[in-house]
Amino acid sequence: MKMDERKRMILNAIILDYIATADPVGSRTIARKYDLGVSSATVRNEMADLEEMGFIEQPHTSAGRVPSQSGYRYYVDCLMQKEPVANADRNLIRSELLNRIRETEILIQITGKLLSELTNYTALVLSPFFGKNSLKYIQLLPIENGKAVLVIVLDNGHVEHRVVDVPESIKEEEFASFTALLNEHLRGLALELWRPSLMKTIFSHLADRKKFLEYLMQQIEDSLSSDQVQKVFLGGTLNILNQPEFKQIDKVRSLLELLEEKDILKEVLSPDQENGVVVKIGSENRHEVMKDCSLITATYHMNGKLIGTLGLLGPTRMEYSKAVSIVEYLTNTLKEGINKL
Amino acid sequence: MKMDERKRMILNAIILDYIATADPVGSRTIARKYDLGVSSATVRNEMADLEEMGFIEQPHTSAGRVPSQSGYRYYVDCLMQKEPVANADRNLIRSELLNRIRETEILIQITGKLLSELTNYTALVLSPFFGKNSLKYIQLLPIENGKAVLVIVLDNGHVEHRVVDVPESIKEEEFASFTALLNEHLRGLALELWRPSLMKTIFSHLADRKKFLEYLMQQIEDSLSSDQVQKVFLGGTLNILNQPEFKQIDKVRSLLELLEEKDILKEVLSPDQENGVVVKIGSENRHEVMKDCSLITATYHMNGKLIGTLGLLGPTRMEYSKAVSIVEYLTNTLKEGINKL
DNA sequence: TTTTAGCACTCAAAGATGGAGAGTGCTAAC
DNA sequence: GTTAGCACTCTCCATCTTTGAGTGCTAAAA
Incomplete structure (x- = not known):
């Protein structure tokens, strides 16, 4: 069976009508509303063909036709004319x-x-x-004994904050150096590459704070895991x-x-x-x-x-x-x- | 009409049954399922009374009874026995x-x-x-030309961040003094009292940054308006x-x-x-x-x-x-x- | 006096029946 | 190839019937 111009027009009409009304479309409706210059009987014959081709189907014998999934497919691929945005x-x-x-x-x-x-x-x-995005800015702000806010800014405008625990032994002055350290080593780095890089840092610079840094790293990763972000x-x-x-x-x-x-x-x-x-x-x-x-x-x-x-x-x-x-x-x-x- | 013990038991039974099944409850059901030691006819009489008192109603003549709003009210106020949490x-x-x-x-x-x-x-x-809560901590972090993150921590654990515009004329060094200023004057203050207090500060300390501070204040208020928070x-x-x-x-x-x-x-x-x-x-x-x-x-x-x-x-x-x-x-x-x- | 059994009555929900209407497929004529 | 005509099919809707649950009332029993 070949898809000639008239079949295309009829299929198009059926789909448009069904989209508009949600009711099965009959041959008469098509012949009248969309003047194709042929009678309903002709449309009927064409519809039988279209059904055989699998583009439309009948809910039951005496109902009109409804577009099938492949009908919609054909419409979207070949018939549809994009309506310009108002x-x-x-x-x-x-x-x-x-x-x-x-x-x-x-x-x-x-x-x-x-x-x-x-x-x-x-x-x-x-x-x-953001897996492929990188860090623009990170800061650890002490807010009270044992707690700090971690603020993370990515180069694409995403900002995230999270409250983290901090060992009491860490003094206020240390926060500045932590922040500096984190920024120094992480800034500009794609998120995917963080951990290995930070690990090197831990061992070379701050062996005594290893545990806290690991925890912090975990928190950062958590904040930026795809689930969170x-x-x-x-x-x-x-x-x-x-x-x-x-x-x-x-x-x-x-x-x-x-x-x-x-x-x-x-x-x-x-x-x-x-x-x-x-x-x-x-x-x-x-x-x-x-x-x-x-x-x-x-x-x-x-x-x-x-x-x-x-x-x-x-x-x-x-x-x-x-x-x-x-x-x-x-x-x-x-x-x-x-x-x- | 008086609410005697038996009426209470019947009302209770009706409500429990209706809660469990969502079907109108008939006199027979009550007499059988909740053994009150009386026949359905007796229950029927009591139910007629309960209906007259307004505690139950009939969807239609030949249906069972359904608790009315005042029926539930009475149940909640007088009959209900709290079920302990498992x-x-x-x-x-x-x-x-x-x-x-x-x-x-x-x-x-x-x-x-x-x-x-x-x-x-x-x-x-x-x-x-948080209207009555107070500020624990506030900080302005520069992240790039013309932008900063405002971090706000309240004394009850609420943390909020927001990206704000910053005039390019403000240099990085100034942020620290802004932060210090904000903290100095706002920390510990109930949110309701912020504006007047800050206004005084503006005029006494930083007349040249008045516009920015006003904007910042607006942002803070916005962040903490009840709508946001x-x-x-x-x-x-x-x-x-x-x-x-x-x-x-x-x-x-x-x-x-x-x-x-x-x-x-x-x-x-x-x-x-x-x-x-x-x-x-x-x-x-x-x-x-x-x-x-x-x-x-x-x-x-x-x-x-x-x-x-x-x-x-x-x-x-x-x-x-x-x-x-x-x-x-x-x-x-x-x-x-x-x-x- | 209170309770109960019995019975007639009511009503909704679920089937059963029967057009009306929309739409089809087929056939024969154009 | 197209169309008019017609018999046929099937859903939808309204109407009717049946069924079953539940009632209210009455008269007898406790």
């Missing part, structure tokens, strides 16, 4: 993301909020991962409830539960190819729970390095043409924002 | 809350998680508010979905939406009396959305001052006897934990 939306995005933001975390949060509000789907934003931000979690396909509580439930499992989300968001906008439809997603969902992802970079992912989760019946462009535009603006930090 | 739960709580925690925020988070997991309801924890932590948000009374999506929806409105939650959690465990049933809660829910709250203190609230949200048909004791025990342990920080 001017108002562009302006909103730029004004929110490019103004007066000083910390990565806030930038990411706003991005999530924007994405969900502009699309009415659920936004997932994976914040930058690479967070997933959600926006519009409850937007799934808007979708008629999720009217029953049990369907929504497992999805909402999935959204609380940050580890799984990270996995879901980890890209299998490094750039551009990727659309995963239905069971193309690894997780069973997402079999009725599509996920649009895009990665963002800094200095050419992949640092994070942006995702948009909706029903398979989602407005791909609009969603894809917004994800794209938002990713680019986010990049800009991060590089401005 | 030993395993006690141990879990103590080991999680009293070990190796250094920051308030983490303590609060764990409390929320525990509360929801132990009860299967939704936990709300309002973190400490007094956060609501949720645990087990999706536990409501377990309840059969929330099977329809529209009922759950408004409740889940409520849980995303942190401002409303703060209001809901603000106590109208200062201590002890308070149970608010159904429409005793201010919010329409919560008319089918009960909220158990308890306040926690530090040095005698009220600093936060702990809440547990479930259906009106909630296991009060168990929930109340867990809230109580957890509040006490949280107090302990905070004072140990």
Whole structure:
């Protein structure tokens, strides 16, 4: 069976109509609403072909047709025309993301909020991962007997603090030298390379404080472990409830539960190819729970390095043409924002 | 009509049964399951009385009885026997809350998680508010041209950081004097009293940096405004979905939406009396959305001052006897934990 | 006087029935 | 290759029936 122009138009019409209404689409509707200059009977014949090709399916004999997963796939790959982002939306995005933001975390949060509000789907934003980033600044501040605050600043604007225990035997004056030491040896170093470097230092400079330094090192590593630092931000979690396909509580439930499992989300968001906008439809997603969902992802970079992912989760019946462009535009603006930090 | 012992027993039985099953309770069930030594007919007569008194009601003529709001009220006030917290739960709580925690925020988070997991309801924890607390330590750390990290430590273990802009004209050496100045004048001061005090300082010491100090002050106030600092932590948000009374999506929806409105939650959690465990049933809660829910709250203190609230949200048909004791025990342990920080 | 057995009555929930409507596939004519 | 026409299918909805749990009332028993 060959996919001629008319079949393409009909498939396109079916998908657009189904996306808009969530109701199975009949031959008559297509013939009337999308004037193709042919009768419903003709459309009917074509639809039978499209069904045979696997692009659409019937919920039951006397119902209209519904796009199948490969139908959506074909649409996204070959038929879809990206809808340009509305001017108002562009302006909103730029004004929110490019103004007066000083910390990565806030930038990411706003991005999530924007994405969900502009699309009415659920936004997932994976914040930058710093494995390849390096330390700009580190400081140990004594706050009371036995306690200090460790402040860590990375070269990409991420700031982190953590309260650590300090042996009482360490005097206030020593903190300055610790800080100096840490900065001297760690500044500019990629996080991955820290430990070996610090170890050398320990033995050469401060053998008597070895234990404390080891503890400190542990704390630093902990603070910057991907678990701590690479967070997933959600926006519009409850937007799934808007979708008629999720009217029953049990369907929504497992999805909402999935959204609380940050580890799984990270996995879901980890890209299998490094750039551009990727659309995963239905069971193309690894997780069973997402079999009725599509996920649009895009990665963002800094200095050419992949640092994070942006995702948009909706029903398979989602407005791909609009969603894809917004994800794209938002990713680019986010990049800009991060590089401005 | 008088409330004799038998009526009390029957009401108690009805409520316990309804809490356990969520089905309207019939006279036969009561007579059989809770052996009161009387027949169902007698129970029936008593139930008619209880209904007249307003403690129970019938969904429809031929259904069993369901506790009314005042029924629950009477139960909580007069009938309920607190179920002691299981030993395993006690141990879990103590080991999680009293070990190796250094920051308030983490303590609060764990409390929320525990509360929801132990009860299967939704936990709300309002973190400490510091209006009356004072500053232990403040520091301004330069990190690059035009930027610095402001680190703020309060006397109750709360630590906060924020990236601020710094005029390029301020040299690295000046930071130390700023930090010294801030500490000198603000340390030990209750947050409420900061501004006037700092203002005096500005004019006497550093008239030329007035603008920057004002900006800095603004940043500090911002960081410590109740909006920023007094956060609501949720645990087990999706536990409501377990309840059969929330099977329809529209009922759950408004409740889940409520849980995303942190401002409303703060209001809901603000106590109208200062201590002890308070149970608010159904429409005793201010919010329409919560008319089918009960909220158990308890306040926690530090040095005698009220600093936060702990809440547990479930259906009106909630296991009060168990929930109340867990809230109580957890509040006490949280107090302990905070004072140990 | 209180309790109980018995019975008629009520009502919701669950099936059963029967159009109405939307949509299909097939056939025969254009 | 396209279209009109028609029989057929299946869901959705409203209506009706049955079933079962539970009640209230009454009259007899304790």
